[in-house]
Amino acid sequence: MERISEDNLFEFATFDEKESEHIAAPRYSYWKSVWRTFFKSKVTVFLSVFVIVLVAFALIQPLQSGYSPTVAPNINNADMKYLPPSAEHIFGTDNIGNEVWDVVWAGARNSIIVSFVSTAIIMVVGILVGAIWGFSKKMDKWMIEVYNVVANVPYLLLAMVLSYVLGAGLGTLIFVMTCIDWIYVAYFIRTQVMIIRDREYNMASKCLGTKTFTMIVKNILPYLVSVIVTYISREIPGLISYEVFLSYLGLGLGTNYASLGRTISQYKSFMTGYPHLFWIPVLVLAAIAISLYVVGQKLADATDPRTHR
Amino acid sequence: MKKGYILKRLLRSLISILVIMLVVFILVYTLIPRDNIFFEDATYRKLGGKPDEKTDYVYNTWARLGYLDYVKINDYCLEKYEAGSEEMKKAVLPDSQETANFVALYESKGYTVEYMKVSGQAYAYKDIPVIQRLATWFGNLIQIDHVNRVQDPNNPDLERKIYFGTTPTGGWAIIGSGTYHKYLLYTDSHFPFIHQNFITLNMGNSYPTYQGLEALSVMFSPQGTEVKRDVTFETGETASSAINFGTLTYKENLDRMDKKKFVDHYANYTTFKDQASMVGTSFTMGIFAMLLAYGIGLPVGMAMARNKDGVIDKLGMLFIIFITSVPSLAYIYIFRYLGTTIFGLPSIFTTFGPSDIRSWILPIISLALPSISSLMLWIRRYVVDQSNSDYVKFAKAKGLSRKEIFRRHIFKNASIPIVHGIPSSLAACITGAIITEAIYSVGGMGKMLPNAINQYNNVMIVALTFLFSTISVVSVLLGDIILTKVDPRISLTEKAGRS
Numbered sequence: 120m121e122r123i124s125e126d127n128l129f130e131f132a133t134f135d136e137k138e139s140e141h142i143a144a145p146r147y148s149y150w151k152s153v154w155r156t157f158f159k160s161k162v163t164v165f166l167s168v169f170v171i172v173l174v175a176f177a178l179i180q181p182l183q184s185g186y187s188p189t190v191a192p193n194i195n196n197a198d199m200k201y202l203p204p205s206a207e208h209i210f211g212t213d214n215i216g217n218e219v220w221d222v223v224w225a226g227a228r229n230s231i232i233v234s235f236v237s238t239a240i241i242m243v244v245g246i247l248v249g250a251i252w253g254f255s256k257k258m259d260k261w262m263i264e265v266y267n268v269v270a271n272v273p274y275l276l277l278a279m280v281l282s283y284v285l286g287a288g289l290g291t292l293i294f295v296m297t298c299i300d301w302i303y304v305a306y307f308i309r310t311q312v313m314i315i316r317d318r319e320y321n322m323a324s325k326c327l328g329t330k331t332f333t334m335i336v337k338n339i340l341p342y343l344v345s346v347i348v349t350y351i352s353r354e355i356p357g358l359i360s361y362e363v364f365l366s367y368l369g370l371g372l373g374t375n376y377a378s379l380g381r382t383i384s385q386y387k388s389f390m391t392g393y394p395h396l397f398w399i400p401v402l403v404l405a406a407i408a409i410s411l412y413v414v415g416q417k418l419a420d421a422t423d424p425r426t427h428r
Numbered sequence: 429m430k431k432g433y434i435l436k437r438l439l440r441s442l443i444s445i446l447v448i449m450l451v452v453f454i455l456v457y458t459l460i461p462r463d464n465i466f467f468e469d470a471t472y473r474k475l476g477g478k479p480d481e482k483t484d485y486v487y488n489t490w491a492r493l494g495y496l497d498y499v500k501i502n503d504y505c506l507e508k509y510e511a512g513s514e515e516m517k518k519a520v521l522p523d524s525q526e527t528a529n530f531v532a533l534y535e536s537k538g539y540t541v542e543y544m545k546v547s548g549q550a551y552a553y554k555d556i557p558v559i560q561r562l563a564t565w566f567g568n569l570i571q572i573d574h575v576n577r578v579q580d581p582n583n584p585d586l587e588r589k590i591y592f593g594t595t596p597t598g599g600w601a602i603i604g605s606g607t608y609h610k611y612l613l614y615t616d617s618h619f620p621f622i623h624q625n626f627i628t629l630n631m632g633n634s635y636p637t638y639q640g641l642e643a644l645s646v647m648f649s650p651q652g653t654e655v656k657r658d659v660t661f662e663t664g665e666t667a668s669s670a671i672n673f674g675t676l677t678y679k680e681n682l683d684r685m686d687k688k689k690f691v692d693h694y695a696n697y698t699t700f701k702d703q704a705s706m707v708g709t710s711f712t713m714g715i716f717a718m719l720l721a722y723g724i725g726l727p728v729g730m731a732m733a734r735n736k737d738g739v740i741d742k743l744g745m746l747f748i749i750f751i752t753s754v755p756s757l758a759y760i761y762i763f764r765y766l767g768t769t770i771f772g773l774p775s776i777f778t779t780f781g782p783s784d785i786r787s788w789i790l791p792i793i794s795l796a797l798p799s800i801s802s803l804m805l806w807i808r809r810y811v812v813d814q815s816n817s818d819y820v821k822f823a824k825a826k827g828l829s830r831k832e833i834f835r836r837h838i839f840k841n842a843s844i845p846i847v848h849g850i851p852s853s854l855a856a857c858i859t860g861a862i863i864t865e866a867i868y869s870v871g872g873m874g875k876m877l878p879n880a881i882n883q884y885n886n887v888m889i890v891a892l893t894f895l896f897s898t899i900s901v902v903s904v905l906l907g908d909i910i911l912t913k914v915d916p917r918i919s920l921t922e923k924a925g926r927s
Binding site: 264267268271272273275276277279280283284353356359360363364367368369370380383387397401402404405408409411412413416 | 440441443444445447448451452455456459460461749750752753754755756757758759761762862863866877878881882889892893896897900901
C-alpha cells in the first residue's frame, strides 16, 4: 500500500522544448539598461538638464536678440560703452556699445551649430567607411595611404582655401571641419572593428553559424556604441575648440558671423582695462565645453554593457 | 624586423608625401586667385599710376614664382637688334612686322597674346600646369654644390677647384672655388660645430613677405639683433662685424666695400644674431615642454593608477577633464592669468626676451598642459589594465613585493605604447604651437603657416607643408621601429601579426 502511494506522489514530466530554452534571468534590454544606468546618478541628471537648457538657450536667445556683428546700433553712444555687468546689462557692454550678453550667446550659437552638425556628419561618414575598412583586408592597404595623405594636408591651409572658394560661412566651416576629421573617425572605428572582429566570442559565434549581419548588429555594434559615444563626447567640445581656434586666427567664420573665437581675440586687448569683457566669453566657452563633455562621458559610461548590472 | 619592410614603407611614405604636395599645389596654385599674392607687396602698390610697369611687374613676378611663362616683344626683338637702336624702337611698336611675327609665333605655341595699355607693346604668356610645377619644385629641391656651378660671364677667369684650408676664424675647412658656397665643409665654435654646404635644400625664395630670403633660411636663420665682434678679413682689413664666414656665397657684382674685405667673389653672407631661429625657438620650447610633460604626466598617472578611485585619482581626473574639454585658448589664458598674478611671471615672451629664463616658464607650462593630461590618462589606463592581468597575479602569488612588481613588470609593459609616441611628440616640437606662441608672442614656427596663408606667401606654404609632412611621416615610422625594439613580440610585417 505504502509503495503504491509513493509511486502516486511522482508523475512523469513531459519534455517541453520551449520551456527548456528559457533562461531564468530577467530579460535584458540594452537601451533600457543604458537609460537606467544613466539616470541613476542625480548629478548626471542635473548636468543633462543644465546642458539641454544651455544649448537651447544658446540656440534661441540670438534669434530673439537679433544680434549681428555687422550692425553696431550704439557705436556713437558713449554712455553705452564699457558698462560693467549689472541687472540691466547682465554681462555689461563692450567697446562699441554692444550687449556682451547678446554677443556671447550669438557666438555660442554658431559654435554649437557648427560642432553638432559637423560631429553628426563626421561620425556617419567615419563609421560607415571605418566599418568597411575594418572588415576588408584588401582595402586596408590602400586606406592607410589615404589616411597618411588626408591626415597630413595642413588643415589651416584647407580651411583658408575652401573659405576662399566657397565663401566664408557656416556651411563652409562645417565642410572644412568634416573633410579632414572623418578619416580619424574611420581609422579609429577600423581599429576597433579589427580588434572585436577576431575576438574569441565572435569566432565562436561564427563557428556556430551566425550570419555576418547578425554578428554586426548583435555582437559588434553594442560594443561599438559606447566607444562611439565616448568619441562623440570628445568630438563636440573638440570641434567647439577648433572653431574658436580658427576664428581666433581669422580663418573661421567670416566677419559677418558672430563667433566666440573672434570675440575672445577682439576682447583680449581689454584684459587689463575691462577684464569682464575678456573673461566672460572665455568662461562661457569653458562652461559649455566642459558640461557637454561630462554629460557625454556619463552617457558613454552608461552605453558600455559592462556597467549594466 | 625585415629590411625590406622598412624600405617598402619608406617608398610608400614618399608616395604619400608626393600626393600631399600635389594636393597642396592644387590648393595653393589653382584655387587661390593669383592676384592675391600682391596684397602684401609694397612695390606693387607703388606702381598704381603706371599701368605698363605694373603689368610688367605682375607678369614678371608670376613668371618668377612659376605660375606662367612670360615673353615680351622687347625680349623677342633684342635677339635681332641692339638695345636702344632705332630699329629696336620701331620694332617694338604694335603695328611693326616684328610684332606680327611675335604674335604669330607665340599664338602657334599656345600662348595668350595681349598688349600693354599705354605703349601698346605686345606680350605673351602661357600658364604652367600644376603637375609640371610640382615636378620642377622637386627637381630643384636638392642642390649639390660642384665646381662648375657658378657661371658668371663677367668673370671668365674664375678658378675651379676644391682644396683644404682654414676659415678666417681658424676652423678647418674644405674650400671651393667655382662652387656656389665658398666653405663646403667647415668647423667653428657654433652648434653643431661641423657644418656642410655640399648638399642644400632649395624650396624657393619667399614672396611677398621675407622678400629675397630663401624659404628655409627664414625658418632656420637666427633672429634678433646682430652680434658684432672684431674680425680680420682675408685682405687684412679689421672691422667690427657680425659676419658668419661659413655662409659666404658667390656674388656677381662686387661693390667697393666688398673689395676691401674679400679677395675673391665670395662676398654674400649672413650674420650672427643673438636669438635662436624660429625652428630653434620652437624646438627649445617644445623639448622642455615635452620633458615637463613626461616628468609630470608619467609619475602622476602612475600614482593615480595605484590609488584608483582615491583622492589623487579623482583630482587627476578633474584636471584631465578640464584640459580635454576646455578649448586650449581658454585654459591658456586662465593659466597665464594665474601665473602672472600669483608668481609675477611676464605675460608676454618679449618682455624679458629669450635670454631670461622667466620668459620661458609660462609658455612651456601652457604647451605641456595637454600632453601632461593625455599622458596621465593613458599611463593610468595602461597601468590599471596591466595590474589586472594574470602575470601580475602570478607574481603576487609568488611573493614579489608591490614595488618590485610595479617597477619591473607593470611599468615595463605599460610604457610600451607611451614610447611609441615619443618621435611624434619630438616632431611636434618643430612644427611649433600655434596658439601658445600667439598668446605669448613667442617668435617660433607656430605663427608661420597661419601668417603665410593670411599673407598669400605661397612659397612658404609649400615649403612648410613639405617640411611638416615629411617630419610627421618619418616620425610615425620611427615610432613603429622603436616599438618593435622595445617590445620584441610586436612585428610590423603582416604575416607575423594576428590580424
